[in-house]
Amino acid sequence: MTETATPRRTFSLRSRWSVPVAVAALVAGAFIAPPLIASAGDHGLPPVTPEALxxxxxAAQPTALSGTVVYTARLGLPEIPFASAGGADPIVLLGGSSTMRVWSDGAEKSRVALLxxxxxxxxxxxxxxxxxxxxxxxxxxxxxLSAADAARYDKLSGDLRATTESPTAGALPTPEDAARAALAHADKTSVVTLDAQTTVAGRDAYQLVVTPRSENTLVAKIVVAIDAVTSTPLRVQAWSTQDTKAPxxxxxxxxxxFATPDAAVLAFSAPAGATVKDVVVPLPDESAMAGTAAKPTPxxxxxxxxxxxxxxxxxxxxxxVDVASLVAGDPAALTGALGTKPTIGSESAQGLIQEFGPSDGKGPGDKFKLDTSALYQQLTTQVPEGRLLSSALLSVLVTTDGRVLVGAVPAETLRGMA
Structure with a gap:
């Protein structure tokens, strides 16, 4: 897509997809709940229990697909002026509706385009x-990956495929075992029912509803529509206790x-004249991959x-927490709170952290020309305890003494704890 004359804006690559990742977490979280009610089969689909669904x-195999996805956020956040100029900067995902095109071969190739x-x-x-x-x-x-890590990745992938196809794979838990374990694990925190069957994108779907048992949360329920044929999630809705009319x-x-996209769609070719930056991403050490690395006490x-x-x-x-540095976009600001240097799997990962970390005393906000201080002021409000970000699903309180409280709970809960 060719850009027309618009204000030039940039945004940290480290945080471009933080909101979609949070939505993906909601999908995963929706699959942890206990079985209670069976479907009535009101769309002609066979009745099913949550456990069976x-x-x-x-058990479903990854499925090749292509389609259009609409993402809508009604979080109750203040409008961000520079997020409404018509561009595809992912910061627009904080509010309003956005359209994405997705393609996947169901294996290792995929493309997502935020339009x-x-x-x-x-x-x-x-x-x-x-x-x-x-x-x-x-x-x-x-x-x-580096050449050495790429070779190791290929070997690990081959070993995984061999293990999956081996007769000994029968010793692994079955999908039914996994479903029962997931449901039992969440029995203390959530209740799951099946809502009326529905249609999403022209396809019949079951609706799994996850309702928190706690009354001290902003989350009213999570609703996942699951394709009746492919068992692919077609829609995820997170409802707030603050609004019963819309998610x-x-x-x-x-x-x-559900068909394999054309190979040309999944192949990337840099547009003529575009600047290209190469970043080497480290593969975790073998001990970490095998789960034998030193672990903290449970x-x-x-x-x-x-x-x-x-x-x-x-x-x-x-x-x-060094709040001023954190607002400036410096990830090292969390070091004091966590008591350690940030790592992402191996010592070689430090180079990647430094790539996107601060240099010469400046944070990524300076590097990518995003006024993070202005964004912080825009999204938070002054309260006696400090500054508060209050949304439909999440509350964050930054206190004057350098503490940060985060939870999917009402803002009053955090203020009472401060």
Whole structure:
């Protein structure tokens, strides 16, 4: 898509997809709940229990598809002026509706394109490498493994396929076992029912409804529509206790086709004239991949981190946070709270952190020309305890003494804990 004359804006690549990732987490979270009510088969679909439906999802093979997805956020956040200029900067996902096109071969190749009125932002994956492209900046970032790590990745992938096809795989838990375990695990925090069967993107679907048992949470329910034929989630809705008329977050197909996309769609080619930046992403050390790396004592938390409450009413508190540096976009600001340097799987990952971390005393906000301080002021309000971000699904309180309290609970709960 060719950019027309619009204000030039940039945004940190580290946080471009934080909101979609949060929505994906809602999908995963929706698959952890206990069986209670069976479907009445009101759309002609066979009756099914939540446990059986989850087993079908667990047993389903990845499916090739292409389609259009609409994402809508009604979080009750203040309008962000520079997020409404018609561009495809993912910051627009904080409010309003956005359209995305998705393609996948059901294996290791996929493309997602966030469409704006005047630009496009794309993420393309091919196995262990990926590309991002912003037409607004005419910039490409290529993420790939080193040659040694790429060879190790190929070997690990081959070993996994061999294990999956081996007769000994029968010793692994069945989908039914996995479904029962997931349901039993969440029995103390959630209740699951099946809502009326529905149609999404022209396809019949079951609706799984996850309702928190706690009354001290902003989340009223999570509703997942699951394709009756492929067991693919077609739509996810997160409802808030603050609004019973419309979901606070909604991500769903408006059209979908279950067929392998054309190879040209899944192949990435940098547009002529675009700047290209290569980033080497480290593969975790073998000990970490095998799960043999040193692990913290179960239940132990880093100094400065505390957890209050359980389930949906959980509140996490970080103490000793350098709030000014954090607002400036410096990830090292959390070091004081976590009591350690940030790592992402191996020592070699530090180079990647430094790539996107601060340099010369400046944070990514300076590097990518995003006024993070202005964004912080825009999204939060002054309260006696500090500054408060209050949304339909999440509350964040930054206190004057350098603590950060986060939870899917009412703002009054955090203020009372401060």
């Amino acid at each position: 989850l087993a079908q999802v667990a 704006g009125a005047t630009s496009e932002y794309s993420v393309v994956r091919d196995g262990a490498q990926a590309w991002t492209y912003s037409s607004a900046d005419d910039a490409v970032v290529h993420y790939a 606070a977050l909604e991500l769903g197909f408006t059209d979908v086709r 239940g132990a938390l880093p100094d400065g981190v505390s957890v209050t409450g359980t389930g949906w009413a959980t509140v996490v508190t970080l103490a000793h």
